[in-house]
Amino acid sequence: MTELLARFLAHGVPHAFPALVGQPSIGVLTAHSARVFAGKVASDERFVWPDADGTERGLALVPLFPRSAKTAKRNPALYDLLTIVDALRLGGARERKVAEELLRERLAGPEA
Amino acid sequence: MTAGTSVRGAAALAPLLANRDRVAIAARAIEPLLNRVVFTGRQVVPWLETSPVSSGARPTFAADAVVRVLSTGALDRLAADLRRAGLTHAARTAMSDRWVVNESVTLDFTYVSGDESDPGAVWLEYASLLTTAVNVGTADQPLSARITGAPALVALDWAAYRASGESALDSGELEDIVALVATRAEIVREIGAAPPELRTFVAGETRRFLESGSAPHVIRSAVPDARRLPAITARVMERLRSIASPG
Numbered sequence: 001m002t003e004l005l006a007r008f009l010a011h012g013v014p015h016a017f018p019a020l021v022g023q024p025s026i027g028v029l030t031a032h033s034a035r036v037f038a039g040k041v042a043s044d045e046r047f048v049w050p051d052a053d054g055t056e057r058g059l060a061l062v063p064l065f066p067r068s069a070k071t072a073k074r075n076p077a078l079y080d081l082l083t084i085v086d087a088l089r090l091g092g093a094r095e096r097k098v099a100e101e102l103l104r105e106r107l108a109g110p111e112a
Numbered sequence: 113m114t115a116g117t118s119v120r121g122a123a124a125l126a127p128l129l130a131n132r133d134r135v136a137i138a139a140r141a142i143e144p145l146l147n148r149v150v151f152t153g154r155q156v157v158p159w160l161e162t163s164p165v166s167s168g169a170r171p172t173f174a175a176d177a178v179v180r181v182l183s184t185g186a187l188d189r190l191a192a193d194l195r196r197a198g199l200t201h202a203a204r205t206a207m208s209d210r211w212v213v214n215e216s217v218t219l220d221f222t223y224v225s226g227d228e229s230d231p232g233a234v235w236l237e238y239a240s241l242l243t244t245a246v247n248v249g250t251a252d253q254p255l256s257a258r259i260t261g262a263p264a265l266v267a268l269d270w271a272a273y274r275a276s277g278e279s280a281l282d283s284g285e286l287e288d289i290v291a292l293v294a295t296r297a298e299i300v301r302e303i304g305a306a307p308p309e310l311r312t313f314v315a316g317e318t319r320r321f322l323e324s325g326s327a328p329h330v331i332r333s334a335v336p337d338a339r340r341l342p343a344i345t346a347r348v349m350e351r352l353r354s355i356a357s358p359g
Contacts (some may be wrong), residue, residue, distance in 0.1 A: 021336075032171060040130040043171035092333050094173055094284040 002107050009085055010100045019090035020062040021047070027054035028069040030061055031090045032099070034083035040098050049089065063085060081106055129216050131155040131172050132248075138179045139257045141213045145193050149221070150240050151248075152260040152268065153180035154288055159246040160262050161295040165343045178210070178218045182240040182260075187223050193234040194221075235271045237308055238264040260294060262299050263306040263314065270317040280326040287334035290327075293351050294335045294344065300354045311358055327352060 019031075027048030032041040034057075043096065046058030051069035063069065071079040084106065087099035135155050155176060183190060188210045191201065194211050197289070199219070203210040208222040224240045227233055242264040249255030260268065266289055268320060273285040280286055293299055303314055321327055331338050331345045338344040 017300070039128060040174050041171050042130070042173075044130075045171075091171075092284070092287050093282050095171060095173075096282075097284070098173065 003094060006100070006104050006107055009103060010088055010096070013085060014044050014089045014096070016063060017075045017089060018084065020049075020088070022060040022062070024057060025050040025054075025060040026057050027060065028072045028079075029056045029058065030063070030068075030083045034080070034086075036083055036102060037087065037098065040102075041087075041095060047086070050067040061090065064111040077106075128172055128177075131176055132158045134172075134176065134179055134217050135257075137217045138181075138213055138219055139255055141199060141217070142194065142197055142219070143183075144197065145190065146252060146255075146257050147192070148183060148185055150182040150243050150249065150258045150260060151179065152182055152239050152265065152308070155179050156172075156246075156259040156265070157288065159248070159259055160244075160265070160292060162298050163295045177216060178220050181219050181221045182224050182236065183221055184224050184226070184240055185205065187221055198211075232271070232275075234309070235264070235267045235313075238307070240266050240323050242306065242310075258283055261302070262296055263303045263310060266292060266299070266303065267310050267314050270314060274317070274350060279332055280321065280324055281333070283330075285299070286330055289328050290334040290348065290352075293355070294338070295350045297351075300351050303355050305357050315356050315358050318352055322349075322356055342348070 025048055027050045029035070029046060031037075031048050032043060033046040033048070046056065046065045047061045048054060048056050048058040049063040049069040050060045054069065062090070064085065068079075068082050071082060081103070084099050084103045087095050091099060120206055125141045131154065135151055139151070139190075176275040187204075191209070191323075194272075199211040199213055201209065202218065204210050207225075208220050211221065211233070213219065222236065224236050225233055226237055239260040242261045243257050244261045245258050247254045248257045269285040269289045273283050273289075276283060277286065306314075307319070327349060328345055331348050335344060335348065338348070
């Protein structure tokens with residue numbers, strides 16, 4: 001089941017829910033700008049979910065569901081997963097490879 | 113939020129430098145040897161982009177920490193000079209030597225043998241011969257180094273793509289080719305003026321790519337502006353058609 005979910009998120013979601021990028025905004029970092037990609041991908045271009053309480057600035061990326069930005073504080077594990085899925089929706093081949101590795105790592109559960 | 117705090121193993125991470133900075137640091141570290149080597153690979157692309165069409169703020173990856181350097185001289189002869197320059201030898205394979213500049217920059221020196229019986233070596237040889245000199249330093253402190261020119265870099269990427277066996281939609285090399293075609297208008301003329309062997313190889317691979325029908329998708333993935341501006345996709349497609357059908 002986990003394998004099917006990983007495949008759907010990696011190869012289905014980017015086509016079913018392609019990334020929509022808008023104007024610069026304050027918000028919460030997402031896609032390969034998010035903390036989970038630190039040390040793996042770096043870019044001058046940053047992406048955020050627009051949020052009035054956000055502390056970062058970047059190009060607005062429409063989140064998969066409206067309250068995604070609030071998960072950063074309330075549920076960090078879910079936040080990380082949502083940012084990984086955004087990288088799959090937004091990124092090129094190399095970003096998607098890194099994101100898929102992170103996704104599978106997270107879905108596999110905590111390290112022993 | 114602190115970058116990297118939740119990433120497993122983040123404590124061991126070195127700073128992730130932009131490719132331009134990596135090459136600059138690498139070149140400065142081996143300055144006395146610069147007339148004997150050629151920088152190549154994805155890291156040199158920023159010096160080849162001449163058009164304002166954006167391929168996005170090109171991300172850098174942990175895998176990019178290794179800067180690729182080609183040498184037609186024997187690696188053993190380079191070794192003494194590299195040690196003298198303060199680099200540390202890290203590993204050796206049949207055709208390449210890995211040297212460390214610092215925690216963020218590693219160099220892979222590949223020996224270009226010029227052995228015509230090795231079909232895989234021919235594109236490396238072109239990459240070491242068809243070069244262009246660029247300033248990898250700053251305006252205040254210029255530093256001239258040779259990098260692989262656009263036609264040979266495209267050939268190298270096509271060869272890597274074919275060797276990888278990846279699908280067109282999953283290939284970083286293919287995205288690099290498309291991004292370079294999008295950001296360098298003169299590439300059609302340059303490939304047209306390249307040696308016949310290289311021109312024929314690139315034309316054939318480009319033709320196969322166009323016939324696969326995946327080109328528009330790869331363009332939109334490699335050139336973010338193309339998602340908003342369909343005219344960019346049309347322009348890149350036109351360049352690819354010209355490369356595929358050299359006059």
